[in-house]
Amino acid sequence: MSWNTSTIHTDVVVVGLGAMGASTLYQLAKRGERVLGIDRFVPPHAKGSSHGGTRVTREAVGEGPAYVPLAVRSHEIIADLEKEFGETFLVKSGTLIVGSPMNGATPLHGAQDFLASSIAMAEEFGVEHEILNAEQLRARYPQFRNFRDTDRGYLEPNAGYMLPEALIDAQIKGARALGAEVVTDTVVEKLEQVDGKVVVHTNNATVHAKRAVVAAGGWTRGLLGAPFDRILTVTRQTIHWYDADDFAPFAPEKMPVFIWFVTDRLEDYFTGFPVTDPREGVKMVASRDTPDIDHETIGPKAECWESDDFYNKHVGPNMVGVKPDVVNNATCFYTNTPDNGFIIDAHPEMDKVIVVSACSGHGFKHSLGV
Template sequence: MSLVGSADVAVVGLGAVGSAVARHLAEGGARVIGLDRFRPPHDRGSSHGSTRITRLAIGEGDAFVPIVQRSHALWRELEARTGETLMTTTGGLVIASAASDARPYHGQAGFFEQTVRAAERFGIAHERLSAHEIRRQFPAFMPADDERGYWERDAGILVPERCVAMQLQQAAVHGADLRYGVDVSEIAAAHEGGGATLVTDSGPVVAAHVVLATGAWLPAMLPAAAGARFAVQRQVLHWFATDMPVLYEAGRCPVFIWMHGGEGQAFYGFPKADAHAGVKVATEQAEHVTTPEAVQRAVSAQETARTFDTHVRGRLRSLSARSVHDATCLYTSTADGRFVIDRHPTLANVTVVSACSGHGFKHSAAVGEAVADGLLGKTPRVDLSMFATLAG
């Protein structure tokens, strides 16, 4: 087979992370080939479903705060450049009781209190609300008396499909060669100082450096011990019907995370912000470990009923148990909820980037910029060194 391309950097996987890396590499003057087995944005991986929560005080750990702050600046800059709306500020509410906050959320016990402390440390505009104040300010929510809220003014919604599409558009504008429908099956050779050869179904691609950003497909592309750091988990999203849509309009309803301590511990949701008639609500499930090939994409009526009964009933006013739309999506999770951004454990010139564990989208713009800057020989604006945990 003849060589189909050569570049300074080949970016494999052009979802949230890969599109950001490709954009910033191309803008920095690198010769970039971007490869994806599908045509992002698509609904086979982790970056679909119309909405993602973004919040600034990060309960997963203070180290994430500068990353999301830089990402917000990048999303706004991308909006100004493209004329697209990518991020809408709706405010954000985290609800928990003292007991439910003792259980881990995204790998962190005390997520609520850590969120409050991060807001205080970083000067992020916020308020603490009692259950009574939550009910008064946001009539969609019906918290119990022992629950309380963390309210963040500048939290909101990202539109993942549009973010990915606009990053790819900018990458292409700056000269990136983006190829869709190309499946990378192997990194055949990676020579010290001599680049790497990718085996694809369209022929080999040679690059001085490779960035592997293949999301839920990443674990199977790594040596077994490294791949075992990740679990791919099926997640289910529901859009429930309401007869009081006004309660869920942006402006009256923020994005929210609700840790109520019951089965599955928590759920989250959004004001009405997409084309579907219902209100989007989702849970996080660790038990459905799967692969992108084997995952059951259809959502059963029993699953919808279980989500409604376990989480929604008695908490969100006026939602009916009838979903108008359901979808599945894939988490690629690590045991501690951290990202993995490191050199490949055995191949020189290959960087692995996974902004994963169910909270990576909001950070992905700055992660992509920092990875690109590192490869371009510039000082990255945010510190990703704590995620270099793969090589051991």
């Protein structure tokens, strides 16, 4: 296949090589498909939704039973990739979800009570877990302060965090080794279906394929138009890394990834990660409902005041040993559906086109299994 020609023919074209696109490319190549992947940048990159150094994962996902098999399969595929590449892609620090059933439900990502749903998913699917009361939480995790007496924790010991950039890179390399073609710095301008074939128009060439998979994240609505331009929204999210008095208590063997509903107000919840590299700092983040935005206008960095505000509201009052000094910050964006679920479906007017975006901010842990 030569990208220097004006027209290219392949079996499957994958548009976008972030979390979903890279995994799709790799799995299709493993199955012997003649596949071409296209990205407007050079993945892995920090211009979309699939970066940030770490991503929380677990098998008993509180979003609901439809997602559990995807997460379980993702973990199986990661184990295979780790053997293939001799690298670690999933750090099993454990994942801890803390909330208080006495203070009302803890809604998140479409689940009306995220903590209760996580526990229910673990029980339904036989996922190893432990339930901790407030006294046990305080004794086991001195990195936290202000656990309420009514708090309980769901701990999944075989969960933890994925390394997103490393996973995307490995899958693209793996796909290439299996014969897949990858073109970067290439913009897909239009996609149409003509006589049962998919025609992908780019700024460099035209691709004719039997099928297409669109995994373009925030670019999906502009590329595909109706109905995606009406139902998808893009929200800006911020990520923050802070210095610490001592990084030892935040090592993966000492502290799990956590999702903490500090009060019964959703705006008070936040997520934190163990420290993979002390030079990077302690990562803290929270998904927030923000106005729909043009993703092209989102800069790569958060504002300094945003990191300071996040520390003052969430990190400082609740974490022991994390300093207010900001080591780094960043932004990413979520592409959201009205019910916070995924889109994994055929295009309503082009049956040869599969759409696997958006993921509403909780897709990475499932992406390898999709």
